[in-house]
Amino acid sequence: MNYKASHILILNNISRFIDLTELEEQKYLSLLTEISVKRKSFLMQAGDITSFEYFITKGCLKVYTLDDDGAPHISMFAVEDYWTGDMASFMTKEPTPYFIKATEDSELFGISRANYELLFQEIPKFERFYRMLYQKSLINYIKRSNHGISLTAEERYIKFKTKYPNIVNRITQKDLAGYIGITPEFMSKIITKVNRR
Amino acid sequence: MNYKASHILILNNISRFIDLTELEEQKYLSLLTEISVKRKSFLMQAGDITSFEYFITKGCLKVYTLDDDGAPHISMFAVEDYWTGDMASFMTKEPTPYFIKATEDSELFGISRANYELLFQEIPKFERFYRMLYQKSLINYIKRSNHGISLTAEERYIKFKTKYPNIVNRITQKDLAGYIGITPEFMSKIITKVNRR
DNA sequence: TAAAAGTCTTAAACTAGTTCATTTTTTTTC
DNA sequence: GAAAAAAAATGAACTAGTTTAAGACTTTTA
Numbered sequence: 001m002n003y004k005a006s007h008i009l010i011l012n013n014i015s016r017f018i019d020l021t022e023l024e025e026q027k028y029l030s031l032l033t034e035i036s037v038k039r040k041s042f043l044m045q046a047g048d049i050t051s052f053e054y055f056i057t058k059g060c061l062k063v064y065t066l067d068d069d070g071a072p073h074i075s076m077f078a079v080e081d082y083w084t085g086d087m088a089s090f091m092t093k094e095p096t097p098y099f100i101k102a103t104e105d106s107e108l109f110g111i112s113r114a115n116y117e118l119l120f121q122e123i124p125k126f127e128r129f130y131r132m133l134y135q136k137s138l139i140n141y142i143k144r145s146n147h148g149i150s151l152t153a154e155e156r157y158i159k160f161k162t163k164y165p166n167i168v169n170r171i172t173q174k175d176l177a178g179y180i181g182i183t184p185e186f187m188s189k190i191i192t193k194v195n196r197r
Numbered sequence: 198m199n200y201k202a203s204h205i206l207i208l209n210n211i212s213r214f215i216d217l218t219e220l221e222e223q224k225y226l227s228l229l230t231e232i233s234v235k236r237k238s239f240l241m242q243a244g245d246i247t248s249f250e251y252f253i254t255k256g257c258l259k260v261y262t263l264d265d266d267g268a269p270h271i272s273m274f275a276v277e278d279y280w281t282g283d284m285a286s287f288m289t290k291e292p293t294p295y296f297i298k299a300t301e302d303s304e305l306f307g308i309s310r311a312n313y314e315l316l317f318q319e320i321p322k323f324e325r326f327y328r329m330l331y332q333k334s335l336i337n338y339i340k341r342s343n344h345g346i347s348l349t350a351e352e353r354y355i356k357f358k359t360k361y362p363n364i365v366n367r368i369t370q371k372d373l374a375g376y377i378g379i380t381p382e383f384m385s386k387i388i389t390k391v392n393r394r
Numbered sequence: 395t396a397a398a399a400g401t402c403t404t405a406a407a408c409t410a411g412t413t414c415a416t417t418t419t420t421t422t423t424c
Numbered sequence: 425g426a427a428a429a430a431a432a433a434t435g436a437a438c439t440a441g442t443t444t445a446a447g448a449c450t451t452t453t454a
Contacts, residue, residue: 148345
């Protein structure tokens with residue numbers, strides 16, 4: 001069977017944790033929905049009850065909330081080979097507080113709630129896949145939730161730049177500020193200062 | 198079969214997500230190690246390669262790192278019915294950066310790395326249990342990692358108090374400061390201010 | 395390709411949170 | 425139950441990060 005590039009990307013992502021037979025691969029791919037999102041348009045908006053989890057095969061999206069003053073707080077940038085969505089809303093069917101907006105024309109696979117459940121029945125190995133995927137994410141988020149309160153903005157910026165050198169160049173400084181948790185003005189100062197060294 | 202209180206607690210925790218037969222329950226319990234930790238003593242210290250994940254049946258422990266200045270940053274308080282440990286070190290066998298210290302005499306169950314792997318072979322349903330457990334934790338940590346950068350210390354304190362009213366009374370104000378991510382002095386000011394209302 | 399909109403920089407005045415030092419209160423230990 | 429140790433409160437001087445405002449630069453759109 002010859003797959004297209006996006007199929008190879010997602011199957012490789014899955015093969016990090018579990019092995020699928022060719023039949024299982026095809027079954028799995030049949031449960032996915034292909035989605036295109038144009039730059040500046042939304043994949044999700046606050047208030048939506050989200051029925052999909054997403055895997056990005058091309059492009060870049062920002063996941064963010066707006067606080068009471070309307071200031072954006074970016075919780076992640078999702079690029080190729082990343083999973084994204086709002087898991088809380090996906091699981092509980094409650095309205096999401098998140099916006100997900102494409103910062104570049106993007107291509108995604110979505111898996112619907114119904115197909116996600118079906119997946120575990122049809123190919124129980126996927127329990128293991130998601131167990132390991134969530135375990136890995138959890139390790140990251142535990143670290144990040146500590147850094148948020150224990151590092152200075154400058155330290156968080158340097159960590160982000162080191163960990164995601166490929167993402168830094170694709171996003172605006174303003175969005176980076178929204179992720180680091182500071183104002184664009186202070187972000188500008190930090191970058192000037194760090195680059196001066 | 199009549200179980201003791203601690204066994205009932207952990208079996209109930211598991212039954213949130215999966216159903217076990219009595220045989221499976223007994224098999225599962227046989228894979229656990231009972232552990233006691235006296236107040237002020239350590240379950241884990243930075244540098245250790247941790248071989249266990251823990252479930253608390255009695256008591257309270259704090260999980261923390263020390264920064265370069267020796268200041269503690271508390272990442273969680275683990276009380277009855279909570280899971281704790283350092284999943285990163287548990288998975289990768291790298292040295293942990295964490296200390297886990299009992300703040301009260303505590304009783305725990307530990308599951309060793311070997312038995313954790315064995316568990317998935319013997320009772321594959323546990324893939325599902327951990328998938329759902331990690332999914333739930335992940336939802337919490339994603340929220341928390343955003344709050345760390347988007348809320349003020351006072352807002353974080355009020356959130357913590359509301360979410361964990363039972364824990365607030367069991368820990369010192371100093372440890373609470375280490376969790377909120379501020380100095381004990383500023384914690385004292387916030388509490389005075391909030392209580393004055 | 396010109397106008398409009400958005401992003402980035404700089405600077406001055408401000409606020410949330412830190413540091414350091416001292417005193418009071420509570421908890422632990424023998 | 426007295427002495428020692430640790431935790432909590434208070435205040436003054438400080439620093440990291442915000443706010444507001446204005447001008448320069450870059451990107452988007454018609």
